[in-house]
Amino acid sequence: MVLTTAPTTPHTPTYNDLPVLLSRMTGDEKHEPSATSTLDVLWVLYQRVLNVDPRNPEAADRDRFLLSKGHGPMAYYAVLAAHGFFPVEWLDEFGQPGSPLGHHPDGALIPGVEIASGSLGHGLPLGVGLALGLRANGNDARTIVLVGDAELDEGSNHEAIVVGAAYGLDALTVVVIDNDSSSLGWPGGIARRFATEGWATVDVNGRDHDALTRALTTHHSGRPTAVVAAVEPRK
Amino acid sequence: MIMRDRFATVTSELLDNDPRVSLVLADISADRFAESQHQHPDRVINVGIREQALIGTAAGMAHSGLRPYAHSYAPFLVERPFEQLKLDLGHQDLGAVLVSIGASYDASDVGYTHHAPGDIALLDTLPEWTVHVPGHPDEVEAFLRAASQTDERVYVRLSENANATAHHRPDGGFQVLRQGTGPTVVAVGPMLDRVLAATAGLDVTVLYASTVRPFDGETLRFVLAEPAVVLVEPYLRGTSAPEVARALTDIPHRQLALGVPPHTARFYGRPRDHDAAYGLDVAGIRARITAFSPTDDHERYATHVTG
Known part of the structure; x- marks a missing residue:
C-alpha cells in the first residue's frame, strides 16, 4: 500500500478569512486601530515565520511568540483561530464571562499563547530571559516579541534592550508595531534606539507581507534583531 | 555577612x-x-x-x-x-x-x-x-x-543577624522550643535568640518560625495554652497578625505583634541602635511581653481553652 497524500487540515487559512473572523468579535467590519495595526505582522508570523504547531502547541522546539502589546487582541485571536489553535466558535464569546478570550490575552487560558499580557513593558524582559534560557538549554527555538511604539515608553523595555544586546541574543527578535501612538515620540526613529545598543535593525512597511517575511527571517549572528513595522498613524 | x-x-x-x-x-x-x-x-x-x-x-x-x-x-x-x-x-x-x-x-x-x-x-x-x-x-x-x-x-x-544554632524544621513547620502555660511567643528567624533571652524565667511557650508562608497555624493551635499570642517578627510589625487571627478564628484570643514600625526613623547608626529604638532588643521585648501577660487572667483563659 502506498500513501499518496499526507493528512491535511480541512481548510488552509487565507488572509481573506480574517475580516470575517474579526467580525465575529466586533460585530461589524469596523475594527479598532489597536486590533488592526498588528494584523499583517501577525498573519505573516503565523503563516510564514513561526515554527509552531496548533496540534502540539507546547512542543519543546516551538518558536516562542510573546504578544507583549496585549491591548486590542482581536487580530491575534483571529489569526490563532484561522490556524486552528482553538475553535473559531470561541470568537463569538469574545470578552464574555467564561470565555477564554479576554480583552487582553492570557496564556493560561488559550492554546498557543505563551504569556498573559496587558500591562505594558513586560514582554521584552520576559523574552530576553526566555532567549537566554533556551540558549542555556541548547534549544535553537526563536523568541519573537511584539511590542507597540507607545509601549516602548515603559523603561523596562530599555533595560531589556541593553541586556539582550549585551548577551548577544541572536535568537531574539522584537517586532515594533509603529502607528505613531507614543505621546512624546521617538526622535531619530525607533530603530536608532535599538541600533545604539547593538541590535540589528530594519524598518519595514507593516503591511508589506514580503518585506515583513524577509525582515523576520533574516538572521544576524551575535545580535538580536529589531523589526520596526510602520503602519498607518493612529488617528 | x-x-x-x-x-x-x-x-x-x-x-x-x-x-x-x-x-x-x-x-x-x-x-x-x-x-x-x-x-x-x-x-x-x-x-x-x-x-x-x-x-x-x-x-x-x-x-x-x-x-x-x-x-x-x-x-x-x-x-x-x-x-x-x-x-x-x-x-x-x-x-x-x-x-x-x-x-x-x-x-x-x-x-x-x-x-x-x-x-x-x-x-x-x-x-x-x-x-x-x-x-x-x-x-x-x-x-x-x-x-x-x-x-x-x-x-x-537573609540577614546579618543570626542565632547561635539552627532550629528549622525541614517541613516548614514551627519548632516548639519551650512550653509553658502562659502566652505563646512566635519568634521569627533571627529574632529567636533574643526572644529566648527576653523570656527567660517567664511562663510562656516559645515557637520558632523560619518559614512564615505558609504559616503553621496548626502547630500554633496545638501548643496554645493561654489563648494569647506574641509575634516577634524582624520586619514590619503585624505582618503575620492576620495569619494568627485566621488560625484562631474560633477562639477568643489576645495578640501582641512586635516588629519594625511602619516608619523607619531618619537616622543611621548600627542595626542594634535601630533594634533599641523600636523595642526589638532583649529589654524591649521582655518589657512588652511582661506587660502583655496579666497573671491574674491566666487561669480564666486556661479554663476557657481546655473547655
Whole structure:
C-alpha cells in the first residue's frame, strides 16, 4: 500500500478569512486601530515565520511568540483561530464571562499563547530571559516579541534592550508595531534606539507581507534583531 | 555577612551540579559569583543595575524550564520591581527563588533607601509565595537546596543577624522550643535568640518560625495554652497578625505583634541602635511581653481553652 497524500487540515487559512473572523468579535467590519495595526505582522508570523504547531502547541522546539502589546487582541485571536489553535466558535464569546478570550490575552487560558499580557513593558524582559534560557538549554527555538511604539515608553523595555544586546541574543527578535501612538515620540526613529545598543535593525512597511517575511527571517549572528513595522498613524 | 557567604557557596554549588539552576544578578554580589559566571556563562547572568529586567529575565528563564535564582538587596528585589513579581512570575504562573540581603535595616548606616521592613507584607498581597526567614546559615543552605527541587515561588530573606544554632524544621513547620502555660511567643528567624533571652524565667511557650508562608497555624493551635499570642517578627510589625487571627478564628484570643514600625526613623547608626529604638532588643521585648501577660487572667483563659 502506498500513501499518496499526507493528512491535511480541512481548510488552509487565507488572509481573506480574517475580516470575517474579526467580525465575529466586533460585530461589524469596523475594527479598532489597536486590533488592526498588528494584523499583517501577525498573519505573516503565523503563516510564514513561526515554527509552531496548533496540534502540539507546547512542543519543546516551538518558536516562542510573546504578544507583549496585549491591548486590542482581536487580530491575534483571529489569526490563532484561522490556524486552528482553538475553535473559531470561541470568537463569538469574545470578552464574555467564561470565555477564554479576554480583552487582553492570557496564556493560561488559550492554546498557543505563551504569556498573559496587558500591562505594558513586560514582554521584552520576559523574552530576553526566555532567549537566554533556551540558549542555556541548547534549544535553537526563536523568541519573537511584539511590542507597540507607545509601549516602548515603559523603561523596562530599555533595560531589556541593553541586556539582550549585551548577551548577544541572536535568537531574539522584537517586532515594533509603529502607528505613531507614543505621546512624546521617538526622535531619530525607533530603530536608532535599538541600533545604539547593538541590535540589528530594519524598518519595514507593516503591511508589506514580503518585506515583513524577509525582515523576520533574516538572521544576524551575535545580535538580536529589531523589526520596526510602520503602519498607518493612529488617528 | 555569614548568611550571604553561605548563599554564594551553596548557589555556586547548585549551579555546578544542576543544569536546571540559573542565577540572575543586578550587580549586587556579582563579585562573589565571578567564578560561577566564568564556569556557566549561559546560566549566570548579570543584568547590571536593572531590577525590572532582573525579575523579567528570571521569569523568562523559568518559562524555558530553568530554575532561576534572583538576588539583590530586599528593597531592590521586592519593592522596586513589584509589578514584575506580580505579573512576570505570579500571573504567568512561573516560579523563581528570590534571595534578598539587607533585611529590614541591616544596612542601617546607609539609610532608609536600603531598608525593606515591608517586603513580606508586600508579598502577602500575592498568592502562592513560600517565604523563608532563616535564622542561621545552615537554614539558609537547607532552604536554598530544597528550593532547587521545585518550581514554586520562593522568597529567602537573609540577614546579618543570626542565632547561635539552627532550629528549622525541614517541613516548614514551627519548632516548639519551650512550653509553658502562659502566652505563646512566635519568634521569627533571627529574632529567636533574643526572644529566648527576653523570656527567660517567664511562663510562656516559645515557637520558632523560619518559614512564615505558609504559616503553621496548626502547630500554633496545638501548643496554645493561654489563648494569647506574641509575634516577634524582624520586619514590619503585624505582618503575620492576620495569619494568627485566621488560625484562631474560633477562639477568643489576645495578640501582641512586635516588629519594625511602619516608619523607619531618619537616622543611621548600627542595626542594634535601630533594634533599641523600636523595642526589638532583649529589654524591649521582655518589657512588652511582661506587660502583655496579666497573671491574674491566666487561669480564666486556661479554663476557657481546655473547655
